[in-house]
Amino acid sequence: MLPLTVRDLVLRFGETTVLDGLALDLGAIGCTMVMGPNGSGKSLLLKLLHGLIEPSAGRIDWGGHAPREVTRRQALVFQKPVLLRRSVAANLDFVLKARGKDAGRRAALLDHVGLAHKAAQPARLLSGGEAQRLALARALATDPEVLFLDEPTASLDPASVLAIERIVSDARARGVRIVFVTHDMGQARRMADDVVFLHRGRVAEHSPAPDFFPRPRCAAARDYLGGKIVV
Amino acid sequence: MHDIGDALGLAVALVLSGDADLLEIVLLSLRVSLSATVIACLVGLPIGALVAIGRFRGRDVVLIVMNALMGLPPVVVGLLVYLHLSRSGPLGFLGLLYTPTAMIVAQTILIAPIVAALSRQVLEDLHTEYAEQFRSLCLTRLQTIRALLWDARYSLLTVGLAGFGRAVAEVGAVIIVGGNIDHLTRVMTTAIALETSKGDLALALALGIVLLVIALGVNAAVQSVRITAARHAYV
Numbered sequence: 342m343l344p345l346t347v348r349d350l351v352l353r354f355g356e357t358t359v360l361d362g363l364a365l366d367l368g369a370i371g372c373t374m375v376m377g378p379n380g381s382g383k384s385l386l387l388k389l390l391h392g393l394i395e396p397s398a399g400r401i402d403w404g405g406h407a408p409r410e411v412t413r414r415q416a417l418v419f420q421k422p423v424l425l426r427r428s429v430a431a432n433l434d435f436v437l438k439a440r441g442k443d444a445g446r447r448a449a450l451l452d453h454v455g456l457a458h459k460a461a462q463p464a465r466l467l468s469g470g471e472a473q474r475l476a477l478a479r480a481l482a483t484d485p486e487v488l489f490l491d492e493p494t495a496s497l498d499p500a501s502v503l504a505i506e507r508i509v510s511d512a513r514a515r516g517v518r519i520v521f522v523t524h525d526m527g528q529a530r531r532m533a534d535d536v537v538f539l540h541r542g543r544v545a546e547h548s549p550a551p552d553f554f555p556r557p558r559c560a561a562a563r564d565y566l567g568g569k570i571v572v
Numbered sequence: 573m574h575d576i577g578d579a580l581g582l583a584v585a586l587v588l589s590g591d592a593d594l595l596e597i598v599l600l601s602l603r604v605s606l607s608a609t610v611i612a613c614l615v616g617l618p619i620g621a622l623v624a625i626g627r628f629r630g631r632d633v634v635l636i637v638m639n640a641l642m643g644l645p646p647v648v649v650g651l652l653v654y655l656h657l658s659r660s661g662p663l664g665f666l667g668l669l670y671t672p673t674a675m676i677v678a679q680t681i682l683i684a685p686i687v688a689a690l691s692r693q694v695l696e697d698l699h700t701e702y703a704e705q706f707r708s709l710c711l712t713r714l715q716t717i718r719a720l721l722w723d724a725r726y727s728l729l730t731v732g733l734a735g736f737g738r739a740v741a742e743v744g745a746v747i748i749v750g751g752n753i754d755h756l757t758r759v760m761t762t763a764i765a766l767e768t769s770k771g772d773l774a775l776a777l778a779l780g781i782v783l784l785v786i787a788l789g790v791n792a793a794v795q796s797v798r799i800t801a802a803r804h805a806y807v
Contacts, residue, residue: 388704391708393704393707393708412707412708412710413710416708417708419704419705423701423702423704423705425702425719425723426723426724426805426806426807427722427723427806435719436709439709439711439715440709440710463804463806464805465805465806466804466805483709
């Protein structure tokens, strides 16, 4: 499925152009952090790559496959986790069964995300951090080759953030390709192998993390990292 | 007021005495209306789910028709079923006219559109919430429908209740296709109509009170289930 090649990607909603001729290349391994100001198209880029929406123009090539052909081999964790109106365990059972996975993995997955003791609890009564960990467990239950994360730690406390980062790092260590949208500079520095900086619907910069943070090449990224308002 | 007082007294006396005739009428009413509700749910829920998640040409027309059918006049349904089941009708050979089965058929036709239209709205709202997650999980249409029906189960209970309420209170269709035959097709609503026409208002009111108590009891049971479910954030 990897590498990923994106060329001339355009996404329009009516008269509004959200992504405008975006180009991107991602290698087979690592954790790519996608950053940029609000409205730069980060979440929509993830949905396009995952095949949830169709571009207005351009090409997304997952090693010779269109996005819809590889959606099943990927998983996406949304900023606001969508949990079924069932118990924590039943949320996992649903995915394992729907995807034909071994139902016996439920206990190990819950243990991995620290929710084994909440298995019988209604999922929608979990705290924000717990809900996001369940969403992560559900995503990992599908054995994705690529894991997209759309600001999964937004509005979470530091302990929850670190718990999620640990789970994501474990997945990365097992060879899952991570594409992670965040506004959190500290998180980006901790997690990133490379950084894609979006601005005005384009990739303004794509650099290895050790280069991006001390020496961003584009002015918008410099302003963004410097705490200035970037529009 | 005198009649109401008599009726209350008679109702209590009838219920407490375990009056066989009253019990027979109540049980037949419940049998007919519950059967119609179950069949209407088996038919209406999948239709509601398919329309809820489907995007197809003419969907708006389907929605208009579904909503319009909620207001089907019972006497018209009764007449249509009568024409089909009468000896000269296309289904006359089944010999179902003036049987409880005919009453179940008529009530099912009446409430299936209610179940389909109301469940469509419930399931469409839920699908809006789940759609992206389900697409990401690459669920099939059948998996999606089953998940929606299960997760909306408590809201759909209310939909079923609305159907049951319509069925158990309905008189026009069942009196046409059932004939209000004593010990065979007499249900609470047709008995009330008969007793009223005979001038026996006390018995009619007594039956009405039993009908109201049943309706209240079923509503209370469903509401308590929903409250428990809401406490677990399952609604």
